[in-house]
Amino acid sequence: xxxxxxxxxxxxxxxxxxxxxxxxxERTVLSLLDRVKDLIGVIDDExxxxxxxxxxxxxxxxxxxxxxxxxxQLDKEIDSAITTWLQSPDSHSPVYLMVFPPCQQRNSxxxxxxxxxxxxxxxxxxxxxxxxxxxxxxxxxxxILVIPELSSWYLRHRNGLGHIDSLLCALSTTTRPxxxxxxxxxxxxxxxxxxxxxxxxxxxxxxAFDSLALRQHLIHVARESDEDRICFRESTTGDDVxxxxxxxxxxxxxxxxxxxxxxxxxWVAQLVWRQSLRTVRDGDAFEDEAAEPPExxxxxxxxxxxxxxxxxPTLAKExxxxxxxxxxxxxxxxxxxxxELSFVLPIMRVSAQVQMLKKAGxxxxxxxxxxxxxxxxxxxxxxxxxxxxxxxxx
Amino acid sequence: MESTxxxxxxxxxxNDLQDINFLQIGLILVGVWAGIFLARRVLPxxxxxxxxxxxxxxxxxxPIIRLLLMALGVLLIVPILFNINFQNFLVIAGGAxxxxxxxxxxxxxxxxxxxxxxxxxxxxxxxWVKINGDYGEVQHVGLRAMRLVTPGDDMVTxxxxxxxxxxxxxxxxxxxxxxxxxxxxxxxxxxSVQISEVLNNVAMTSAYLHYSRPVKVIVNATAWATHYQLKxxxxxxRDQFDFITDLTIRGKAAIAELGVSEASVAFDQSSELxxxx
Numbered sequence: 001x002x003x004x005x006x007x008x009x010x011x012x013x014x015x016x017x018x019x020x021x022x023x024x025x026e027r028t029v030l031s032l033l034d035r036v037k038d039l040i041g042v043i044d045d046e047x048x049x050x051x052x053x054x055x056x057x058x059x060x061x062x063x064x065x066x067x068x069x070x071x072x073q074l075d076k077e078i079d080s081a082i083t084t085w086l087q088s089p090d091s092h093s094p095v096y097l098m099v100f101p102p103c104q105q106r107n108s109x110x111x112x113x114x115x116x117x118x119x120x121x122x123x124x125x126x127x128x129x130x131x132x133x134x135x136x137x138x139x140x141x142x143x144i145l146v147i148p149e150l151s152s153w154y155l156r157h158r159n160g161l162g163h164i165d166s167l168l169c170a171l172s173t174t175t176r177p178x179x180x181x182x183x184x185x186x187x188x189x190x191x192x193x194x195x196x197x198x199x200x201x202x203x204x205x206x207x208a209f210d211s212l213a214l215r216q217h218l219i220h221v222a223r224e225s226d227e228d229r230i231c232f233r234e235s236t237t238g239d240d241v242x243x244x245x246x247x248x249x250x251x252x253x254x255x256x257x258x259x260x261x262x263x264x265x266x267w268v269a270q271l272v273w274r275q276s277l278r279t280v281r282d283g284d285a286f287e288d289e290a291a292e293p294p295e296x297x298x299x300x301x302x303x304x305x306x307x308x309x310x311x312x313p314t315l316a317k318e319x320x321x322x323x324x325x326x327x328x329x330x331x332x333x334x335x336x337x338x339x340e341l342s343f344v345l346p347i348m349r350v351s352a353q354v355q356m357l358k359k360a361g362x363x364x365x366x367x368x369x370x371x372x373x374x375x376x377x378x379x380x381x382x383x384x385x386x387x388x389x390x391x392x393x394x
Numbered sequence: 395m396e397s398t399x400x401x402x403x404x405x406x407x408x409n410d411l412q413d414i415n416f417l418q419i420g421l422i423l424v425g426v427w428a429g430i431f432l433a434r435r436v437l438p439x440x441x442x443x444x445x446x447x448x449x450x451x452x453x454x455x456x457p458i459i460r461l462l463l464m465a466l467g468v469l470l471i472v473p474i475l476f477n478i479n480f481q482n483f484l485v486i487a488g489g490a491x492x493x494x495x496x497x498x499x500x501x502x503x504x505x506x507x508x509x510x511x512x513x514x515x516x517x518x519x520x521x522w523v524k525i526n527g528d529y530g531e532v533q534h535v536g537l538r539a540m541r542l543v544t545p546g547d548d549m550v551t552x553x554x555x556x557x558x559x560x561x562x563x564x565x566x567x568x569x570x571x572x573x574x575x576x577x578x579x580x581x582x583x584x585x586s587v588q589i590s591e592v593l594n595n596v597a598m599t600s601a602y603l604h605y606s607r608p609v610k611v612i613v614n615a616t617a618w619a620t621h622y623q624l625k626x627x628x629x630x631x632r633d634q635f636d637f638i639t640d641l642t643i644r645g646k647a648a649i650a651e652l653g654v655s656e657a658s659v660a661f662d663q664s665s666e667l668x669x670x671x
Contacts, residue, residue: 062482158595159646193598325601346601346640388446388630389571390605 004137009073011214012081012204015099015187018394019208021259047236054235054278054306058313060323065222065230065305066274070111072211072220077206078112082144082179095171095178097203101265101394102183109181110148118179123152124163126340130155134162137170150196151186151334156344162285168199184392185331192390205394208264211255213291215242217266219274235278239336254307261310263378271375278306287347310337312379313361319353320383327362327372327380328389335371406477407485418569419471426467433459441520446630450568453519457512457535500555501538507554508537516562522572522631524563525552531631545635571604571627574634576641579619584654586613591620592648597626602637604629619657637641 029334037042057065078098085096100108119141139145171178182190182243185368187203191195216315219242224231232241234254240253250256262269315323330336342350354370358361362376366377372380385391408414433456441452476482517523517540521532528550530542539553556562565571580589590611593666597609607627614621624645628637649656 156599156601158592158598158599158644161595188605192603289571329601344599344601346636347643386445392631 009076009080010207011084011099012077014209015184015203015205016393018205018264020394021208021256021264023209023260024253024256027253027257041244043159047238049235049238049280049306051235051308053281054280054308057277057279057305061279062274062277065277066218066270067221068105068270069221070106071108071217073209074108074206074216074266076113078109080161081204088178093201094175095180095200097180097182097200099182099184099187099203099205099394101205101263101268102185102334102392103265103377104267104374107148107181109146109179113146113148114142118146120339121145121147123149126152126155129153129163130157130159130343132159132162135167137163137167139170139176139178141175141176143177145176145301145352147178147180147242149186149334150180150190151332154186154190154194155340156189156193156329157333161341164190164196165194168194168196171198183331183334184394185328186333188390188392189332198218202230204244207257209262209266209269210259210264211250214255214259214262214266214269215244215250217270221270229303231304232277233304233306234310242306260313261378263381265377268374268377272310273307275308275375276310278308280304280306286308313358313376315383316356319356321349323353323362324384324387324389326350326357328384330363330370330372331380331384331392335366335369337368338370341370399574403632405479405481407482408475414474419474422467422470426463429461430462433463438519445600447570450510450518450520451572454515454537454568456519457508457537459658461509461512461537474564503558504538504553504555507557508535508539510559511535511554515568516557518568519599520631520633523567523569524565525556526560528552559660566631570631571607571629572631572634573625574638574641576624576638576645578622578624578642578645578649579657579659580622580649581655581657582615582620584620584652586620588652589649592652593622593645595625596641596645596648600626600640602628602633602640618659 071266081098083094096110110120121137121139150164150167153167154160171180171217182203184205186348187196207213218232233239234241234252237252239252239254241252243251245251258269258272262272272281326341327347329341333340336344338354341354354363358365360376362373362380364371381391423501437456438460438609441449444452472478476486486536512516517525517532517535519532519535523532523542525542528542528544530544530548531542531544533549534541537554539551541549541551543549578589578593590613593611594609597603601607604627608625608627610622610623612625614623624637624641626637626641628634648654
């Protein structure tokens with residue numbers, strides 16, 4: 001059952017006002033306690049189901065219960081924001097800038113624009129970004145023009161800022177309504193390197209996905225599948241994680257914890273969710289006397305999927321310094337090949353760092369195009385912050 | 395009525411041997427030593443593992459904890475050994491003054507400078523300082539001396555006494571960053587505005603750049619070259635040499651790309667070059 005609170009469209013907020021979801025206090029204390037118990041070898045209380053009885057779900061199953069269909073809620077929020085902007089008599093700027101956290105599997109703004117058949121400005125090919133002279137960017141035309149990702153318009157190289165300069169100049173003089181997207185790390189860099197914040201208006205971004213917003217998103221991605229009657233239960237407590245209490249609030253701590261772990265970013269949360277899914281091991285009968293019908297809007301449970309605690313990836317301390325330079329460069333650019341990485345980094349053995357990061361689960365390699373793995377983003381962000389790197393600002 | 399001479403009769407300075415609890419003294423010494431040992435091991439260990447913003451606080455706490463523990467130890471031991479009253483205080487102070495005046499003047503001066511260094515903070519562990527021609531990262535601030543490690547990995551021990559007489563140049567003064575300068579000497583027949591813009595871009599696109607600090611290009615015309623100083627800040631103190639190397643390599647490549655030649659210096663001009671640096 002969805003509450004009106006869940007379905008409400010949340011307005012986009014100015015960048016800098018992101019409300020970082022925090023871990024529930026009880027879960028923080030319990031996880032510390034678990035670490036102490038592990039250290040001194042104390043066996044924990046009996047879980048609802050033992051880890052030996054569970055196995056990883058197949059990728060096909062993951063795709064059916066947590067498919068990458070995009071975030072319907074985010075699309076609605078963008079729709080609402082753009083409508084308000086276009087209708088507002090106070091809106092002086094023809095440019096609307098949205099900042100997104102990095103590591104999207106599919107660019108939200110581009111998907112949104114394609115679904116509404118808006119014009120999308122072609123980005124220059126990466127190999128052309130170091131070439132000069134740069135031609136002026138043409139923004140003429142009718143209707144809304146969408147520029148999905150500013151990070152595709154530059155390379156962090158002394159000759160790699162010409163195209164973004166040219167685009168910013170064009171945006172500063174255009175009268176055509178333009179919706180511009182930028183990842184939060186690139187925005188911070190561009191504000192410094194080319195003073196992009198002087199050309200573009202105050203950026204906005206979506207509000208952090210809290211437990212209720214995540215619940216709605218996870219039900220949405222499960223409903224896209226054929227299997228729409230599944231009960232998702234936490235393996236330690238056995239609780240139905242999508243259940244609501246009488247006030248319409250999420251019952252347990254799992255989704256609050258997921259919101260904190262994923263920094264309130266829906267695409268990160270969905271990957272953590274997928275990674276945590278388990279099913280009862282083949283041939284292992286599991287009698288569940290405490291099973292209740294799911295409360296996620298379906299009438300009867302046909303199947304139970306279990307959720308285990310997700311373990312964050314870690315980086316070995318001895319290689320961290322150079323590896324973090326690679327991760328930082330990838331966050332600034334979104335995606336880069338290994339050759340492009342060597343352009344934007346100081347002299348170092350890039351390939352060794354890339355291999356190490358891939359092995360540790362921090363990088364995706366899509367046919368030679370490297371990007372920071374969405375699921376590893378919270379861990380990567382923490383490492384970068386701890387090492388003093390210039391951070392993004394949400 | 396007591397005579398006036400009785401008033402100034404010195405009383406017993408040391409407590410009787412049988413009244414001195416040597417076990418207690420031993421325990422205090424061991425306790426203080428253990429506390430100092432722990433602070434010196436645990437805090438630097440923790441400093442390497444906490445977020446870099448907290449590193450200097452952890453390192454800076456070591457000398458303060460050591461001083462407090464030593465003062466506590468002295469305060470606890472002195473009443474056990476000495477019979478403290480006004481007359482005895484004068485005797486001890488007089489004896490100590492003579493000893494300090496003749497034998498331990500420099501040593502005590504260093505100790506006092508060590509205490510001053512803890513509170514005035516001209517240098518703290520983790521700072522990059524230049525004292526008496528030696529530049530390096532402060533590893534340890536003791537009561538008598540401080541130790542710094544130079545970029546050439548030499549360990550230099552400097553008595554705190556230098557604090558009274560020498561200039562102490564602290565590059566970061568307890569912050570996480572410090573200014574780095576890359577120097578370029580170019581032959582004079584070029585467009586200085588273009589070179590300044592290119593060098594500015596070089597700094598702006600460095601992987602080590604601290605975003606919230608300024609980048610400056612300073613140009614000087616000298617008799618034999620145009621001297622460019624590219625000034626910027628890295629986000630981490632320890633990256634300073636990597637940052638300067640990165641700026642220098644990419645700066646030279648950018649200048650070469652523009653077809654501008656670097657100035658070369660004949661041997662007999664080297665002293666002039668040194669003066670500019």
